[in-house]
Amino acid sequence: MHPSSKYVSRTIALLTVGAALVACGGAPGPAPEAAAEGDGVLTIYSGRNEALVGPLIAQLEAAVGSPVEVRYGSTGEMAAQLLEEGADSPADLFFAQDAGALGAVAGAGLLAPLPADVLEPALERYRAADSTWVATSARARVVAYNTALVPEADLPASLDDLLDPRWAGQIGIAPSNASWLSFVTGLRLIRGEDGARQWLTAFAAQNPQRFDGNGAVVDAVAAGSVAAGLVNHYYLFEKIAELDPATYPVRNHYVANDPLGLVNVAGVGVTASADDPGPALEAVRYLLSTEGQQYLVDETAEYPVIAGVTPARTDVDLAPLESLSAPDVDLADLSSLAETETLLQEVGLL
Amino acid sequence: MATRPRARVRPGRAPALLVGWGAVAGVVAVVPLVYLVVRALENGPGLFLTVLGRPRTLDLLVASVLLAGAVTAVCVVVGSLAAWLVVRTDLPGRRVLAVLFALPLAVPSYVAGFTWISEWPTSAGFWGAFGVLAAVSFPYVYLPVAGALRAADGGLEEVARSLGHGPARVLLGVTLRQAWPAATAGGLLVALYVLSDFGAVSLMRYDTFTLGIYTSYRGTFDRTPAAVLGCVLVVLAALVTFGEARARGRAAHRIARGAARPAAPVRLGGARVPWLGFSAVVVGVSLGIPAWSLTHWMVVGSSLGVDVSDLGAAGLVTLQVAALGALLTTVLAIPVGVLAARYRGRATAALETSTYVAHALPGITVGLALVFLGIRLLPGIYQETPLLVLAYAVLFLPLAVGAIRAAVAATPARLEEVARSLGHGRITTLARVTVPLAAPGVAAGAALVFLTAAKELPATLLLRPTGADTLAIRLWTHTGAGQYAAAAPYAILLVVLAAVPVLLLDRAVRR
Numbered sequence: 001m002h003p004s005s006k007y008v009s010r011t012i013a014l015l016t017v018g019a020a021l022v023a024c025g026g027a028p029g030p031a032p033e034a035a036a037e038g039d040g041v042l043t044i045y046s047g048r049n050e051a052l053v054g055p056l057i058a059q060l061e062a063a064v065g066s067p068v069e070v071r072y073g074s075t076g077e078m079a080a081q082l083l084e085e086g087a088d089s090p091a092d093l094f095f096a097q098d099a100g101a102l103g104a105v106a107g108a109g110l111l112a113p114l115p116a117d118v119l120e121p122a123l124e125r126y127r128a129a130d131s132t133w134v135a136t137s138a139r140a141r142v143v144a145y146n147t148a149l150v151p152e153a154d155l156p157a158s159l160d161d162l163l164d165p166r167w168a169g170q171i172g173i174a175p176s177n178a179s180w181l182s183f184v185t186g187l188r189l190i191r192g193e194d195g196a197r198q199w200l201t202a203f204a205a206q207n208p209q210r211f212d213g214n215g216a217v218v219d220a221v222a223a224g225s226v227a228a229g230l231v232n233h234y235y236l237f238e239k240i241a242e243l244d245p246a247t248y249p250v251r252n253h254y255v256a257n258d259p260l261g262l263v264n265v266a267g268v269g270v271t272a273s274a275d276d277p278g279p280a281l282e283a284v285r286y287l288l289s290t291e292g293q294q295y296l297v298d299e300t301a302e303y304p305v306i307a308g309v310t311p312a313r314t315d316v317d318l319a320p321l322e323s324l325s326a327p328d329v330d331l332a333d334l335s336s337l338a339e340t341e342t343l344l345q346e347v348g349l350l
Numbered sequence: 351m352a353t354r355p356r357a358r359v360r361p362g363r364a365p366a367l368l369v370g371w372g373a374v375a376g377v378v379a380v381v382p383l384v385y386l387v388v389r390a391l392e393n394g395p396g397l398f399l400t401v402l403g404r405p406r407t408l409d410l411l412v413a414s415v416l417l418a419g420a421v422t423a424v425c426v427v428v429g430s431l432a433a434w435l436v437v438r439t440d441l442p443g444r445r446v447l448a449v450l451f452a453l454p455l456a457v458p459s460y461v462a463g464f465t466w467i468s469e470w471p472t473s474a475g476f477w478g479a480f481g482v483l484a485a486v487s488f489p490y491v492y493l494p495v496a497g498a499l500r501a502a503d504g505g506l507e508e509v510a511r512s513l514g515h516g517p518a519r520v521l522l523g524v525t526l527r528q529a530w531p532a533a534t535a536g537g538l539l540v541a542l543y544v545l546s547d548f549g550a551v552s553l554m555r556y557d558t559f560t561l562g563i564y565t566s567y568r569g570t571f572d573r574t575p576a577a578v579l580g581c582v583l584v585v586l587a588a589l590v591t592f593g594e595a596r597a598r599g600r601a602a603h604r605i606a607r608g609a610a611r612p613a614a615p616v617r618l619g620g621a622r623v624p625w626l627g628f629s630a631v632v633v634g635v636s637l638g639i640p641a642w643s644l645t646h647w648m649v650v651g652s653s654l655g656v657d658v659s660d661l662g663a664a665g666l667v668t669l670q671v672a673a674l675g676a677l678l679t680t681v682l683a684i685p686v687g688v689l690a691a692r693y694r695g696r697a698t699a700a701l702e703t704s705t706y707v708a709h710a711l712p713g714i715t716v717g718l719a720l721v722f723l724g725i726r727l728l729p730g731i732y733q734e735t736p737l738l739v740l741a742y743a744v745l746f747l748p749l750a751v752g753a754i755r756a757a758v759a760a761t762p763a764r765l766e767e768v769a770r771s772l773g774h775g776r777i778t779t780l781a782r783v784t785v786p787l788a789a790p791g792v793a794a795g796a797a798l799v800f801l802t803a804a805k806e807l808p809a810t811l812l813l814r815p816t817g818a819d820t821l822a823i824r825l826w827t828h829t830g831a832g833q834y835a836a837a838a839p840y841a842i843l844l845v846v847l848a849a850v851p852v853l854l855l856d857r858a859v860r861r
Contacts, residue, residue, distance in 0.1 A: 043816065049827060049830045049831045050827050050831075051827055051828060051830070051831035051833055051836075052831055069816045069817060070816070070817075071733075071816050072827065073811045073812070074568065074811075074830075075568075076567055076568025076571070077567065077568065077714065077808070077811060077812065079571050080567045080568075080571065080573065080714075080718060081718070081721055081812055083571065083573065084573070084718050084721040084722045084725075085721060085725050086725075088725045088726070088729065089725075090732070090733065100571075101571065104571035105571075175565060176564060176565035176568045177568075178568070181570070209474075209555065210555045210557075211555060212552040212553060212555070213830075215830070215832050216467075216553070219468070220471060223468075223471040224471075225471035225472065225474070235832075238831060238832045239832055241832075337570050337571065337572075338570070338572065340570075341570045341572065345404065345406060348405075348406070350406075350565065
């Protein structure tokens with residue numbers, strides 16, 4: 001080797017090792033400024049879309065009385081960011097799109113338990129067993145179908161009907177979407193590991209089509225590239241907010257008493273790294289207030305998590321939550337994603 | 351040796367300053383690799399091997415290699431032909447085409463992908479991903495090849511013709527040899543881009559490593575499998591980079607003294623019509639379809655209502671972070687490019703490769719690596735512009751390194767020798783001779799980084815200062831909520847902003 005090359009490689013090696021050592025050691029370093037919340041700013045990491053909850057957060061800011069800073073991202077990426085930041089996170093509040101993400105962050109010890117008086121308005125079944133987070137709205141899993149391609153008589157009454165040959169290659173799913181993973185977790189909890197494996201193996205053989213998200217699934221159903229999709233109920237209402245509902249060829253099919261009709265939640269948790277949890281708790285209180293709940297019910301067409309709120313909108317075909325007879329699943333158990341992941345990989349769906 | 355008219359490998363030590371400066375770039379580039387190894391092994395080698403041994407890992411590997419190979423092959427052919435048409439032939443309208451062939455670089459893959467899937471839902475899968483990625487990335491080959499063909503001496507072709515070689519033999523034997531290093535360097539960028547792309551493959555639902563990594567992060571919140579897949583991607587990228595260095599070989603160089611002569615244009619004659627047809631198809635697929643679709647979004651949706659101040663703010667943030675990203679990346683790339691062009695050896699090759707491999711990693715991996723390191727080591731700039739700009743440097747170093755290496759390699763080493771003989775030191779020579787001569791190439795590299803940073807999404811989402819949204823983020827926000835009409839102005843402004851450096855790039859290669 002040339003002398004200059006040796007010099008270069010030695011320098012690089014030294015610096016690389018230095019960087020690696022620093023990285024491995026997790027270098028405590030100086031106290032991060034960002035985590036010092038003496039500035040009184042409430043920092044929210046929102047896994048929910050700004051276009052949907054932006055106005056709600058503006059209302060919340062007025063109610064809380066502290067300045068609010070929001071970082072928007074997808075729920076999965078926000079959860080990954082929180083897990084990577086660990087105890088130094090600048091976030092005070094995590095507003096997530098599903099129970100699994102909240103469960104994963106709580107499981108890493110990054111969420112602080114909420115006081116009983118803050119949780120109090122939420123119905124019992126919408127609180128995490130360890131109080132680390134609380135649901136802010138509920139969303140039902142539905143079968144969104146193309147009205148021109150699926151006669152009403154052919155609509156599935158349970159998930160086993162989807163194994164009929166007529167559905168081969170005709171069902172859209174969003175495999176990386178948390179709501180799909182929660183559905184599979186629900187299936188595991190209801191039917192057991194073996195029952196879930198059986199159904200998933202048969203379902204994988206049906207060659208379901210994969211999409212990047214629920215919105216893309218509904219688009220594909222509308223375009224007719226698949227006949228139906230397994231999604232959350234409100235995506236349809238997002239679509240018809242922009243396109244004419246009369247000609248939009250997609251409808252929601254609610255499946256009662258079946259894992260297909262699992263009711264999942266969006267929710268919030270206060271981070272353990274918040275120096276002054278006061279404003280964050282006020283924000284949770286606002287999200288569980290009648291006013292906050294009314295916004296979610298009317299603007300995003302979700303289900304409330306407190307008693308006594310009814311939708312003011314009449315243009316959406318929202319099946320009453322009670323009629324869904326959602327499966328009796330403890331939402332906190334929906335965070336048992338590792339087992340779900342293993343199962344999905346086993347059957348080749350992830 | 352007659353085939354080595356210029357001293358390309360110079361004896362003597364590389365200046366220590368250059369080496370130290372280059373080593374900084376090397377360290378910046380390996381930051382995500384260190385993070386990946388730490389994450390991949392944190393739960394022990396057992397889990398690492400388990401993830402590695404899953405059948406899905408092999409599936410993803412095969413799918414990624416197939417896609418990258420196919421897209422790269424097509425881009426090398428189409429990009430080289432496009433460059434030959436506008437530089438070396440008498441094709442009518444070639445001046446306009448010269449610009450149109452460069453512009454697809456300004457179209458983000460997620461915008462092009464969305465267009466295709468919404469117009470032709472059946473394009474999903476391999477062919478859709480292949481089509482979209484080839485359409486947006488062939489300019490990575492077109493631009494350097496056009497530059498190389500413009501700079502090459504036409505005298506060699508005249509000699510070949512005078513020896514009785516027909517047009518085809520001249521094209522393959524002389525012209526192609528002149529363009530080959532530029533074509534392979536462009537092909538390398540295409541291959542790494544395809545390996546790292548998320549937008550097109552997710553919209554087309556074609557499972558690659560990058561899509562697998564996203565699914566793992568988003569779906570399960572478990573970072574180890576994603577890191578293991580990232581490690582495999584790094585190894586793949588290193589292999590591709592080494593392969594390119596082997597395939598690049600040596601360019602044919604002029605041997606005459608005195609000024610190079612421009613090549614006489616090839617008269618296409620009756621072949622004009624099919625070549626015009628070829629050009630129309632390339633432009634139609636790569637530019638026409640997205641342009642038509644964006645207009646369609648604007649017109650059809652009912653969520654239209656352009657928030658001009660919001661649009662302007664996002665435009666300014668984009669300009670700022672992309673310009674800073676281009677500046678830092680270029681500063682870090684200069685020593686690597688100069689070392690690679692002037693002081694080749696195993697160590698410089700390793701340094702150059704280290705700056706390339708992170709380019710194959712998806713933005714979310716590099717973003718999370720900087721979240722991990724930033725919050726622990728640099729809390730003062732965490733979620734501030736400097737850390738975001740650093741992420742752009744990690745992601746896009748090779749775009750600048752490649753441009754600078756080619757530009758420095760093309761400047762005659764003899765001029766530097768003259769400066770040295772006049773008593774100038776190595777660094778003075780570098781500053782007063784080499785860098786000014788290579789300036790257009792350096793600027794071209796910076797422009798390429800600027801436009802790529804302007805389009806970047808996942809790392810920007812993780813690292814931007816809270817509240818500072820780029821056009822790409824606003825676009826993502828609106829499309830995420832299904833508001834395509836509201837998203838359209840952001841997409842259009844993004845494409846326009848990215849088009850400015852593309853035009854500058856085109857200027858630079860025309861000099």
